Structure formats: structure tokens, C-alpha cells
Amino acid sequence: MKNKAIIGIDIGGTNIKAALVTGRKIDHRTRASTRAELGPDISIEQIKSVIEPVRKAAKAIGIGIAGIIDSKKGLVKYSPNLKGWKNVPLARILRNAFGLPVYVLNDANAICLGEWKHGAGRGHENVFLFTVGTGVGGAAICEGKLLFGAHGFAGEFGHTTINLDGPKCICGHRGHVERYAGAKYIVARARRKIANNKSLLAGYDTLTPEIIARTAKKGDKVAREVFAEVGQYVGIGVANIIALFDPDIIILSGGIARAGSILFEPVRNTVSRATLGPEHRRYKIVPAQLGDDAGILGAALFAKLTVTGSSV
Amino acid sequence: MKNKAIIGIDIGGTNIKAALVTGRKIDHRTRASTRAELGPDISIEQIKSVIEPVRKAAKAIGIGIAGIIDSKKGLVKYSPNLKGWKNVPLARILRNAFGLPVYVLNDANAICLGEWKHGAGRGHENVFLFTVGTGVGGAAICEGKLLFGAHGFAGEFGHTTINLDGPKCICGHRGHVERYAGAKYIVARARRKIANNKSLLAGYDTLTPEIIARTAKKGDKVAREVFAEVGQYVGIGVANIIALFDPDIIILSGGIARAGSILFEPVRNTVSRATLGPEHRRYKIVPAQLGDDAGILGAALFAKLTVTGSSV
Numbered sequence: 001m002k003n004k005a006i007i008g009i010d011i012g013g014t015n016i017k018a019a020l021v022t023g024r025k026i027d028h029r030t031r032a033s034t035r036a037e038l039g040p041d042i043s044i045e046q047i048k049s050v051i052e053p054v055r056k057a058a059k060a061i062g063i064g065i066a067g068i069i070d071s072k073k074g075l076v077k078y079s080p081n082l083k084g085w086k087n088v089p090l091a092r093i094l095r096n097a098f099g100l101p102v103y104v105l106n107d108a109n110a111i112c113l114g115e116w117k118h119g120a121g122r123g124h125e126n127v128f129l130f131t132v133g134t135g136v137g138g139a140a141i142c143e144g145k146l147l148f149g150a151h152g153f154a155g156e157f158g159h160t161t162i163n164l165d166g167p168k169c170i171c172g173h174r175g176h177v178e179r180y181a182g183a184k185y186i187v188a189r190a191r192r193k194i195a196n197n198k199s200l201l202a203g204y205d206t207l208t209p210e211i212i213a214r215t216a217k218k219g220d221k222v223a224r225e226v227f228a229e230v231g232q233y234v235g236i237g238v239a240n241i242i243a244l245f246d247p248d249i250i251i252l253s254g255g256i257a258r259a260g261s262i263l264f265e266p267v268r269n270t271v272s273r274a275t276l277g278p279e280h281r282r283y284k285i286v287p288a289q290l291g292d293d294a295g296i297l298g299a300a301l302f303a304k305l306t307v308t309g310s311s312v
Numbered sequence: 313m314k315n316k317a318i319i320g321i322d323i324g325g326t327n328i329k330a331a332l333v334t335g336r337k338i339d340h341r342t343r344a345s346t347r348a349e350l351g352p353d354i355s356i357e358q359i360k361s362v363i364e365p366v367r368k369a370a371k372a373i374g375i376g377i378a379g380i381i382d383s384k385k386g387l388v389k390y391s392p393n394l395k396g397w398k399n400v401p402l403a404r405i406l407r408n409a410f411g412l413p414v415y416v417l418n419d420a421n422a423i424c425l426g427e428w429k430h431g432a433g434r435g436h437e438n439v440f441l442f443t444v445g446t447g448v449g450g451a452a453i454c455e456g457k458l459l460f461g462a463h464g465f466a467g468e469f470g471h472t473t474i475n476l477d478g479p480k481c482i483c484g485h486r487g488h489v490e491r492y493a494g495a496k497y498i499v500a501r502a503r504r505k506i507a508n509n510k511s512l513l514a515g516y517d518t519l520t521p522e523i524i525a526r527t528a529k530k531g532d533k534v535a536r537e538v539f540a541e542v543g544q545y546v547g548i549g550v551a552n553i554i555a556l557f558d559p560d561i562i563i564l565s566g567g568i569a570r571a572g573s574i575l576f577e578p579v580r581n582t583v584s585r586a587t588l589g590p591e592h593r594r595y596k597i598v599p600a601q602l603g604d605d606a607g608i609l610g611a612a613l614f615a616k617l618t619v620t621g622s623s624v
Contacts, residue, residue, distance in 0.1 A: 068589060068592055077592060078589070078592070125462065126461050126462040138556075140556075142454050142459055142461075142466075143457070143459070143460070143461075145455070147454055147455070147557070148455070148558070149438050149454075149455075149557055149558025149559065150437070150438040150558050150559060150560035150593075150594070150595070151558055151560075151592060151593055151594075152558070153555075153558045153589070153592070153593070154454075154556065154557055154558040155556060156555035156556060156558075156588065157555070157556065159555050159588050160551075160552040160555050160556060161474050161548050161551065161552055161586065162473050162474070162476050163474075163475060163476045163477065163487075164474050164475045164478075164487075164545075164548050165475065165477065166476075171588055173586055173588075175475075175476075233476075236473050236476050239472075239473065240472040240473055240552065241556070243465075243468035243469070243471050243472050244450075244452075244466065244467060244468060244469065244472060244553070244556060244557075245459070245461055245466055245556075246460070246461025246462050246463055246464070246465045246466040246467075246468075247461065247462060248462035248463075274473065274485055276468065276471050276483055276485075277380055277390070277465070280380055280389060280390070280463060280465070281462075281463055281465070282462070282463070283462070
């Protein structure tokens with residue numbers, strides 16, 4: 001019998017998650033600690049350990065991983081969350097170990113493929129997805145095809161400038177989208193506000209965007225202000241995306257995508273104010289639907305499309 | 313004998329230029345005044361007058377025109393330079409008049425196709441072209457295919473925000489690229505400077521970006537400063553393009569593209585400072601090569617590719 005499943009793998013800085021994927025169906029989930037602090041050799045052993053139990057049922061492996069990925073060569077050029085990963089030929093290493101074809105792509109690209117095929121982007125031909133977490137990533141489907149660009153780095157939404165005189169981003173440049181929407185900057189914005197205002201947030205030792213969102217939903221004025229402001233910055237960035245890509249759907253993925261209207265309302269209001277010719281456009285700005293599964297499903301889809309020679 | 317030529321037409325606010333195009337070869341140029349102030353009916357008669365002398369040698373017509381164009385329907389939804397053009401079914405009107413297939417696309421898209429196939433973009437698969445004139449337009453070739461987006465408006469570089477607290481653009485929004493690089497804003501920048509500084513530019517009653525560029529080349533300090541500043545703003549915008557599209561070549565078209573190093577040096581310096589991971593990228597920022605012919609060649613190419621069912 002021909003194996004039809006594909007092993008989809010999502011490699012993060014903390015955990016490696018894998019599963020057998022057949023279309024939209026996810027079976028045999030496996031998981032391991034990335035042990036990123038111990039360097040690539042140990043992390044690769046951890047990756048192998050999640051593949052081993054499911055290898056016999058699979059015809060290919062697809063991997064999503066944060067960083068600068070050369071998908072054509074299956075090379076991880078650099079990964080911000082994985083210590084010491086520099087030009088690691090991940091596809092070759094795993095192909096040699098398991099005798100299966102292996103395909104590697106950037107994590108935001110994997111999530112975008114997953115949401116496009118099985119989640120919020122179903123039926124759309126022009127999709128821009130961005131992920132908001134520690135960092136802010138992005139990926140584009142242009143006319144039914146995932147955009148890689150000349151080096152595979154297309155879609156870098158987080159490091160686009162919206163405010164050239166603005167505050168410095170972690171990368172050293174000013175006024176990037178990530179400088180406003182990255183988790184630690186959202187938290188810092190809240191901390192500045194609670195220093196001078198009464199807020200339920202003052203009761204937390206550790207703040208996260210998720211806590212701020214929950215508190216905002218309870219009606220806390222300061223927490224709501226945080227998301228109103230972050231939403232305006234994100235909205236300016238999204239208006240740029242609309243000007244350049246003209247998507248019919250923009251999908252927001254990552255933890256704060258679940259914040260609901262306290263985030264989406266200021267984003268949508270800003271976008272509709274900041275976009276030229278809104279009367280000629282139809283677009284939606286929506287939360288992702290698949291949560292953590294998007295990356296696994298998208299990585300598997302990438303492998304499937306590549307192994308069958310379809311365009312992605 | 314089978315006609316192989318295609319009529320390429322470039323419709324501007326002042327002139328309509330047409331020619332018979334066979335590959336890179338341009339024959340039988342014709343031209344007429346657009347008479348835009350008299351409304352669409354008169355301008356359409358003017359368009360017919362440039363087609364008439366060459367119709368018998370052609371198998372199709374391709375038209376580039378500024379504005380919001382629905383290329384699938386051959387519809388000019390709106391054109392900023394043509395008075396009263398609203399939902400004009402230009403392709404249908406001309407098809408009925410001449411019995412030839414007619415294809416219409418945005419002028420920046422036409423220029424981009426022309427430069428890609430025959431000019432500065434030859435051999436590249438990921439191209440971003442932007443035009444700087446009265447307005448600032450743009451267009452993208454992504455992996456060998458012109459990007460239209462969901463409504464045909466992709467590539468709107470001029471109205472992307474780089475400075476959300478910046479000065480207001482003609483469109484009402486703040487800190488757009490066009491607000492810094494559009495012709496009248498370049499001239500206004502020069503005028504502010506010559507009010508307080510000695511400059512050869514003070515000798516001109518009417519200033520244009522071209523005059524400022526020529527004066528800068530003569531070593532005039534104020535004129536050079538104008539381009540150094542404009543180049544920095546444009547460079548931030550181009551860095552955003554690199555982050556989002558990851559092109560291997562960026563082509564600057566329009567009058568000031570001929571300014572040479574006084575413009576390209578600050579643009580290139582800013583881009584290389586403002587781009588993440590420059591060591592992993594190879595890209596060029598170059599002037600367009602075809603001048604006014606790019607639009608005619610690209611419009612003809614669009615018609616050729618569409619009429620033969622090739623993807624564009």
C-alpha cells in the first residue's frame with residue numbers, strides 16, 4: 001500500500017511538534033523539547049526523535065522553522081531562536097537519515113500555506129498573513145502561489161518602516177511594525193501607562209499581550225488603550241500591505257489574534273482610513289483559525305506540493 | 313500573411329503615443345494630443361486617430377493608462393489625469409471600432425513589463441519597478457509574473473507610509489513616499505532651501521526636478537542636498553519593498569531616474585543601512601533603460617501574452 005501521509009513539523013525555539021498529515025487530517029502527534037541552547041547537533045537529534053515513530057507511514061517530510069531559509073536547497077541559513085544554526089543543510093541531513101524527501105520553509109510561510117488551504121484563507125487567491133508574537137513575521141500568497149522572492153525572504157512585514165523618526169526596533173532600525181506590535185513592546189507600552197494610571201494590570205507581576213487582552217475585555221481602560229494604539233500602528237502597516245499586494249484577505253495569526261474586536265476594530269478602522277480608493281476594493285481582515293496546527297499543516301502541504309511537482 | 317505586430321499605446325494626461333510593436337522593434341510611431349480637458353468621448357476619438365493608420369498591420373492592441381484599471385474587463389475605473397473617466401469600457405469600445413482584441417493595464421504595470429522584457433530588468437525573475445514623476449507609481453514582477461493582486465491595484469508604492477507623523481500627501485494621508493518623491497514636493501523642498509541659502513537654483517522662475525538634478529550635477533550644494541534628502545526617503549520606501557517582495561532588482565523609472573549618482577547614491581546607502589540581513593541578499597537598484605518606449609513595449613507585450621494565453 002502506498003503511504004499517503006506526510007510528516008509535518010513545526011520547529012520552534014522551545015518545542016518541536018510533529019504529526020502525520022493527510023490533507024486536513026492530523027494523526028499521531030509527537031513532540032520534543034528543542035533544547036536549542038545545546039546547539040544544532042542536539043536539536044537535530046530531537047527532530048529525529050519526533051520523526052522516528054511515524055516515519056514508516058510517511059512519504060515525505062515538510063518542516064517549518066523560523067529564520068532565513070533557502071527552501072530550494074533545504075538550508076537553514078540562520079535562525080534567531082536556535083543557537084548556532086548557520087547554514088545547516090537540514091533537508092540533506094534528514095533525507096540521509098530517513099530516506100524520505102525533505103522540504104524546509106520559513107515558519108510564517110508554513111502558517112500562511114496552512115491557513116490558506118485549510119483555515120481562514122480558504123478560497124482566496126491573494127492572501128497576506130502576518131504573525132504577531134515575540135517577533136512579527138509575514139507571508140504572501142499572490143494569485144494562488146506562495147511568494148518566496150529572490151532569496152526566499154519575501155513577506156518580512158515586521159521589519160517594514162512605518163515611522164522613520166520612531167523608536168528603535170530590536171534590529172536597530174526605527175519605527176518598524178515589530179517595534180509596536182512585538183510582544184515585549186506591547187508589554188512595555190502597558191507598563192508605561194500603568195505607571196501613571198489606575199489599571200487592573202498593575203496587579204500582575206508578569207505581563208503578556210494575552211493578559212493585557214483579557215484585561216481589556218473586562219473593560220480596563222488602560223488595557224484597552226494599549227490595544228487601540230497598537231492596532232493603529234498595525235493598521236498603518238496593513239494599509240501598506242494593501243497598497244503593495246492588493247490582497248483580498250489579510251490574516252492575523254499568533255497569540256494576540258485571539259484578542260478579538262479590541263484589536264481588530266482599531267486595525268480595521270485605521271486601514272479603511274489609510275487605504276486609497278477603498279470604494280474600489282473588497283478585503284477582509286480576520287484572525288487565523290488553526291492555531292498551532294497551521295504550521296504543521298502548511299509544512300506538510302509544502303512537502304506535498306513540492307514532491308508532486310505542483311507549484312506552491 | 314499573418315500580421316504579427318501589436319499596437320502598443322501609452323495614454324498620458326497630455327499625449328497619446330502609439331506604435332507598431334514586434335518584439336523589441338518599434339515602427340510607425342503615431343501620436344495625438346489627449347485633449348483630456350474635453351472628457352472621455354473626445355479623448356477616445358483621439359485614441360482612435362492613433363490606431364487608424366496602423367490597424368491593418370496589427371493583430372491586437374495593448375494600452376497602458378494611469379489609474380485604477382480592471383484589466384480582466386478592460387475597464388478604466390478611474391484615471392487621475394483624464395477628466396470624467398469613470399468606468400469607461402475602453403477595451404470594448406475599441407474592439408467594436410476596430411475588430412481587434414484590446415487589452416488595458418495600468419501604466420506602471422506596462423512600464424514594468426517593458427523594462428523587464430526589453431530593458432533594465434532583463435533576465436530577472438523578481439523585479440520591483442517604481443516610477444517617479446508627478447506621482448509615484450509602482451509594479452512588481454514576482455517569480456516571473458506581473459502581480460495584479462485581487463483588484464489589479466498591486467504595486468502602489470507611492471502611497472505607502474514611511475513616516476506616520478510626516479507631512480500630508482496630496483491624498484490626505486501622512487508621510488507617503490509620494491509626499492517626498494513626487495515632482496512638486498521635490499520642487500517645494502528646493503524652494504524652501506533657496507529661501508535661506510545661496511544657490512544657482514534661485515535663477516530659475518520655474519523649477520523642475522530635472523533642473524534641480526542638472527544643477528546638482530554642476531556641484532550646487534543646495535541642489536545636491538535636495539536629492540540627498542529625497543534619496544533617503546525613497547531609500548526607506550525601497551527597504552520596505554525589499555522586506556516584502558525580496559526582489560533581485562529594483563528599477564527606478566521616470567524623469568529623475570536620469571539624475572544618476574546624486575540620487576542613486578543616497579538611495580542605495582539608505583537601503584543598505586535599512587535592510588535586514590544584507591549579507592544574505594543580492595539586489596541591484598538601477599535606472600530604467602527604455603525611457604518613454606517602456607510603456608508602449610510593455611502594453612504591446614501584455615496584449616501579446618494575453619492573446620496567446622500565456623501568463624503575464
